[in-house]
Amino acid sequence: MASTSSRTLERAVRRALQPISPFSSFASTSASAIPALSTPPPSTSSSARRVPATSQFHTSARNCSAWPAGVDAEDGMHATMSSSSESVEGGGMVGGSQERRSTRLQQSAPIDRTDAGNSKTRQQLEMPKSRPPKSIPHLMEMKRQGQPIACLTAYDYPSALSLRHADIDICLVGDSMANVALGHSSTQSLTLEATIHHCQAVYRGLFSPLLSISPNTPGAPLLLADVPFGTFQTSEEEGVKSAVRLLKEGGVDGVKIEGGAEILPLVRRLTKFGIPVMGHLGLQPQRVSSSAGYRLQGRTADEAYTILSEALALQEAGAFSIVLECIPNKICEVVSKALRIPTIGIGAGPKADGQILVTNDILGEITSPWHVVAGLAKAGVGEVPALQQPAPPGPKFVRNFVDEVLSGRVQPRSSSGEEDNFASPGPAAEGSAPVAASSGPTGIGAIRMAAIEAYVDAVRERSFPDAEREGYKIKSAELADFMKRAGPLLQG
Ligand SMILES: Nc1nc(=O)c2c([nH]1)NC[C@@H]1CN(c3ccc(C(=O)N[C@@H](CCC(=O)O)C(=O)O)cc3)CN21
Numbered sequence: 132m133a134s135t136s137s138r139t140l141e142r143a144v145r146r147a148l149q150p151i152s153p154f155s156s157f158a159s160t161s162a163s164a165i166p167a168l169s170t171p172p173p174s175t176s177s178s179a180r181r182v183p184a185t186s187q188f189h190t191s192a193r194n195c196s197a198w199p200a201g202v203d204a205e206d207g208m209h210a211t212m213s214s215s216s217e218s219v220e221g222g223g224m225v226g227g228s229q230e231r232r233s234t235r236l237q238q239s240a241p242i243d244r245t246d247a248g249n250s251k252t253r254q255q256l257e258m259p260k261s262r263p264p265k266s267i268p269h270l271m272e273m274k275r276q277g278q279p280i281a282c283l284t285a286y287d288y289p290s291a292l293s294l295r296h297a298d299i300d301i302c303l304v305g306d307s308m309a310n311v312a313l314g315h316s317s318t319q320s321l322t323l324e325a326t327i328h329h330c331q332a333v334y335r336g337l338f339s340p341l342l343s344i345s346p347n348t349p350g351a352p353l354l355l356a357d358v359p360f361g362t363f364q365t366s367e368e369e370g371v372k373s374a375v376r377l378l379k380e381g382g383v384d385g386v387k388i389e390g391g392a393e394i395l396p397l398v399r400r401l402t403k404f405g406i407p408v409m410g411h412l413g414l415q416p417q418r419v420s421s422s423a424g425y426r427l428q429g430r431t432a433d434e435a436y437t438i439l440s441e442a443l444a445l446q447e448a449g450a451f452s453i454v455l456e457c458i459p460n461k462i463c464e465v466v467s468k469a470l471r472i473p474t475i476g477i478g479a480g481p482k483a484d485g486q487i488l489v490t491n492d493i494l495g496e497i498t499s500p501w502h503v504v505a506g507l508a509k510a511g512v513g514e515v516p517a518l519q520q521p522a523p524p525g526p527k528f529v530r531n532f533v534d535e536v537l538s539g540r541v542q543p544r545s546s547s548g549e550e551d552n553f554a555s556p557g558p559a560a561e562g563s564a565p566v567a568a569s570s571g572p573t574g575i576g577a578i579r580m581a582a583i584e585a586y587v588d589a590v591r592e593r594s595f596p597d598a599e600r601e602g603y604k605i606k607s608a609e610l611a612d613f614m615k616r617a618g619p620l621l622q623g
Pocket residue numbers: 307310311318414416425426427457489491492498524525526527528
């Protein structure tokens with residue numbers, strides 16, 4: 132914990148960040164592989180990224196090796212790229228899937244027309260292939276191979292960049308954004324417009340053209356968004372319209388929808404039209420008003436049976452994955468084994484096929500006024516009457532990965548040399564290269580990147596979550612009753 136003097140804290144930060152060069156994994160081993168930037172990386176330690184063993188399972192349609200020219204202006208890059216018109220059908224956002232991205236590229240931004248007839252374009256000759264984006268078949272294969280799927284939320288550009296850097300598998304523009312980014316007390320307040328607006332910011336981070344500069348940039352995650360409360364309940368048509376807007380205007384690959392039996396017709400309809408749907412069972416924050424607060428779900432045999440049967444029904448309806456929130460470890464384990472599609476757990480124990488947390492939570496961000504009040508009380512600033520009772524603790528399934536990094540409990544992912552990355556870069560000398568490939572973030576940015584990497588690594592090596600401390604139990608009598616009733620469902 133960071134309850135140390137600022138001097139000790141600074142030393143801890145230095146120690147934790149010393150070996151990290153957040154961009155070192157982007158810098159290729161040979162400077163010539165970075166086409167546009169003139170300054171070679173100072174450290175040429177072979178820090179080639181671990182390629183997930185399943186990376187061959189991407190669908191070729193999503194394997195966009197083309198330089199996504201003109202998608203967005205990015206610093207000095209734009210001039211060297213083409214000037215593309217941003218005209219896109221459906222409201223001005225760039226297309227969603229890699230397929231659409233590359234189609235759009237061909238339509239609107241040929242880099243050099245004189246190459247048009249050549250078998251090898253300038254792109255193919257000079258540009259490195261970027262790593263393939265994560266696809267649904269890729270995630271299915273991860274489940275089959277028992278490789279945990281690492282997921283996080285993002286609501287803005289800097290977090291999206293950090294997630295891409297950490298090689299996250301799924302990036303969710305979750306409606307928890309209502310709480311942690313917009314200050315609402317419930318996710319019910321979130322609008323479709325706000326969700327789209329934030330999806331666009333996240334998209335610009337995940338798919339920034341400059342990221343293609345290195346062949347070592349991790350493949351882009353699957354980008355999903357929650358369909359907000361109130362934008363799919365009134366009719367199937369409205370649900371389809373909302374999902375289509377998230378894809379066309381928000382640029383997402385698919386949608387997540389909270390709910391069980393009542394959403395099956397919508398899930399069937401969307402998946403039939405090729406819109407990927409992730410389900411969400413267990414604790415459903417959009418229903419918080421009718422479920423007496425944020426509480427553990429599936430703690431009785433009855434409740435657990437409903438979760439299992441709804442999970443199977445969602446799979447049958449075409450869902451490609453299901454989030455299981457705040458349910459006992461054992462129930463998550465049974466459901467995960469019963470499904471072909473991957474389960475993504477949050478407060479559901481270590482046996483889910485993947486894990487997700489709210490990024491702000493793993494960074495220890497201030498996400499509640501309680502954090503301010505508690506901070507004042509701790510600092511001994513006058514009377515703080517509200518704190519006669521302690522601030523409500525956060526959910527037990529959250530782990531603060533900034534604490535993990537700063538305490539030295541986890542090791543930074545990449546060691547790249549002796550530079551002290553905590554030192555801020557001095558003012559650029561006149562005439563020096565505008566962007567040095569070596570200048571990674573410092574301060575909060577570096578800590579954020581290190582913490583997100585630590586989370587991804589912990590999920591991949593199964594050191595997160597801890598079954599005991601970060602999971603929930605079910606009474607053995609309820610479990611036995613559940614298993615008896617679940618028997619017939621588990622046969623098929
Ligand atoms: N910052 C943040 N993180 C989240 O995970 C999150 C949000 N916001 N907003 C929307 C929902 C609400 N969530 C929550 C919030 C609190 C608990 C919680 O305090 N759970 C108790 C369980 C108590 C019980 O029933 O036994 C816990 O001790 O973990 C769980 C999920 C998850 N989602």
